[in-house]
Amino acid sequence: AQSVTQLGSHVSVSEGALVLLRCNYSSSVPPYLFWYVQYPNQGLQLLLKYTSAATLVKGINGFEAEFKKSETSFHLTKPSAHMSDAAEYFCAVIPTGANNLFFGTGTRLTVIP
Amino acid sequence: DTGVSQDPRHKITKRGQNVTFRCDPISEHNRLYWYRQTLGQGPEFLTYFQNEAQLEKSRLLSDRFSAERPKGSFSTLEIQRTEQGDSAMYLCASSLEGLELGQQYFGPGTRLTVT
Numbered sequence: 001a002q003s004v005t006q007l008g009s010h011v012s013v014s015e016g017a018l019v020l021l022r023c024n025y026s027s028s029v030p031p032y033l034f035w036y037v038q039y040p041n042q043g044l045q046l047l048l049k050y051t052s053a054a055t056l057v058k059g060i061n062g063f064e065a066e067f068k069k070s071e072t073s074f075h076l077t078k079p080s081a082h083m084s085d086a087a088e089y090f091c092a093v094i095p096t097g098a099n100n101l102f103f104g105t106g107t108r109l110t111v112i113p
Numbered sequence: 114d115t116g117v118s119q120d121p122r123h124k125i126t127k128r129g130q131n132v133t134f135r136c137d138p139i140s141e142h143n144r145l146y147w148y149r150q151t152l153g154q155g156p157e158f159l160t161y162f163q164n165e166a167q168l169e170k171s172r173l174l175s176d177r178f179s180a181e182r183p184k185g186s187f188s189t190l191e192i193q194r195t196e197q198g199d200s201a202m203y204l205c206a207s208s209l210e211g212l213e214l215g216q217q218y219f220g221p222g223t224r225l226t227v228t
Contacts, residue, residue, distance in 0.1 A: 009153075034216075043117070043204060043219040044156070090155050099169065100146060101206075101217060103155030 004033075004074075004091045006104035014112045019063075019078040021107045023091030026072065032094040033074045034101065035065055039087045047089075050074060061085070086111045117220035119205050125226045126195055133191045134223045138207030145188050146217060147180055149173065150202040162188060163210065195227045 007022040025033060033050040048059025055067045065076045074091060091104040118137045126132050138145045143164050148156035159178070160170045164185040174180075177195075182188040192199055202224050206217040 036219075041221075043221040044206075045219070046216060049216060092155070099144070100158040100161055101148075101156070102158070105153070106155050 003102055004093050004104040006091050006107050008107055009105065010108045010110065012110040012112055013081045015083055016080050019076070019081045019085065019109065021076040021089050021091075021109065023065075023074045023076065023104060024072050025074060025091075025093050027093070027095060031096055033065075033067065034092045034094075035059065035063070035074075035076050036090045036092060036103075037087050038090065038106075044090065047076070081109075081111045083111050083113065085109060117205055117207050117218050119203075119220040119223050121223060122221060123224050123226075125228065128195055128197060128227055130195055131191065131193045132195060132225065133189055134203055134205075134225075135187060135189050136205030136207075136220060137187045138205070139209075139218055140186075142207035142209045142218070143185070144208045144210055145182055146206040146208075147188070147190055148204040148206065150204055150222070151200075156204055159190075192225075195225075197227050200225055200227045 003026050005024045035047040036044040037047050038044050047063050048057045050057050050067045058064045063078045065074050067074050088106050088108050090106045092101045120135045146161040147159040149159055150156040158171050159174050160180050162182040165182050177193045180190045202222045204222045205220045208217045
């Protein structure tokens with residue numbers, strides 16, 4: 001079954017430091033990949049998506065992710081963390097031939113002042 | 114258009130009671146999805162509709178759960194004889210087939226607590 005694995009359920013960074021959230025997918029065929037963010041008591045908001053057009057994908061709020069087929073990875077990065085980035089982040093995939101999203105277990109990002 | 118809306122936002126019920134949630138998708142979206150999210154987990158797919166047809170159901174959707182989308186617009190999710198294990202956030206999402214390569218827009222969710 002195609003799925004995603006998020007390494008690290010909790011990540012803490014200092015304000016202004018690099019943010020790196022890890023996601024690996026399992027698929028023999030590159031699927032559609034997504035990063036969503038969830039703020040407390042809110043729904044999921046799309047940060048960015050990979051749809052095979054470009055391997056480096058830029059999203060909202062300064063986030064970007066790079067699709068690496070050789071590593072089956074789609075890690076999320078942001079050069080400088082802001083307090084407002086504190087949230088839960090989910091990597092998700094729509095496998096080839098499927099219609100619904102399969103989510104990872106999420107990574108809670110804490111930003112330390 | 115204000116996005117996907119869900120009602121109620123919170124529901125507390127006693128075990129054994131029936132509950133019904135409503136989702137209003139983005140108006141031009143023909144696909145509607147239901148997901149369930151438990152504490153510390155990512156959302157899990159329950160079911161999806163294309164227009165009024167329910168095209169796929171997850172094994173998570175036991176026979177106590179039923180979803181409808183009678184006119185291809187809003188959808189309802191009913192849980193009969195609720196159990197404590199049903200306590201979760203129920204998320205609704207919508208999308209437009211063939212547009213934005215599968216991007217789904219999520220509502221704020223309905224948080225169900227079964228006591």
